[in-house]
Amino acid sequence: MLRAIAHKLYLVCGYAAGAFLAAIAVATLSQIVARQMGRAVEMTELSGFCMAASTFLGLAYTFVNGGHVRVEIVAQLTGGKIKRGVELWCCATGIVITAFAAFQMAKFTLETWRINELSPGLLAIPMWIPQSGIAFGLAVMCIGIIEQTTLVLAGHRPDYETNTDSTAE
Numbered sequence: 293m294l295r296a297i298a299h300k301l302y303l304v305c306g307y308a309a310g311a312f313l314a315a316i317a318v319a320t321l322s323q324i325v326a327r328q329m330g331r332a333v334e335m336t337e338l339s340g341f342c343m344a345a346s347t348f349l350g351l352a353y354t355f356v357n358g359g360h361v362r363v364e365i366v367a368q369l370t371g372g373k374i375k376r377g378v379e380l381w382c383c384a385t386g387i388v389i390t391a392f393a394a395f396q397m398a399k400f401t402l403e404t405w406r407i408n409e410l411s412p413g414l415l416a417i418p419m420w421i422p423q424s425g426i427a428f429g430l431a432v433m434c435i436g437i438i439e440q441t442t443l444v445l446a447g448h449r450p451d452y453e454t455n456t457d458s459t460a461e
Contacts, residue, residue: 298439299356305432306353312346312425315339337413341422348429352436358455376444383441390437394430401427 319335319342326333354360370378405420440450 295439298435301432302353302356302436305349305351305429309346309350309353312342312349315342316346334414337411337415337417341411341417341425344422345425345429348426349432351429351433355433356436356440356451356455358452360452376447379444379450380441383437383444386437387434387441390430390434394427394434397423397427397430 316339319339323333323335401420401423404423405418409419410416411419411422440452443450
């Protein structure tokens with residue numbers, strides 16, 4: 293039940309990441325069309341915010357589906373319990389790093405919300421808006437690593453290995 297909810301969350305974040313990529317395309321197209329009509333439209337800052345949201349919201353979906361580049365040389369050279377130990381060490385390290393990053397980004401986002409910091413560009417967007425996408429994406433990534441670690445602990449193959457095998461051909 294919880295795994296199904298988590299995978300729906302990863303999927304929603306993956307779709308949101310794709311929507312932010314599409315927003316970058318729309319922003320770029322609007323700049324091109326405006327320039328052809330003799331107008332200047334500045335969308336660079338907005339495109340940067342969309343890129344940050346797309347990158348971080350897509351982390352968990354990409355990880356669970358085996359899309360992240362992983363260095364498996366050590367794990368492939370080992371077998372059985374040693375491979376499982378290496379996998380658990382990697383997952384634990386990933387949890388610590390992403391949990392720390394998510395916590396710090398959430399703190400930073402709350403601070404910019406508290407002081408009402410605005411972006412320095414022409415749009416003057418409150419900085420907590422794009423930062424919240426980064427913080428949320430990191431938190432979901434941490435959840436994804438924790439969920440995959442439970443599979444490894446239970447002796448199952450994690451989804452990021454299973455999904456990679458089917459797409460490798």
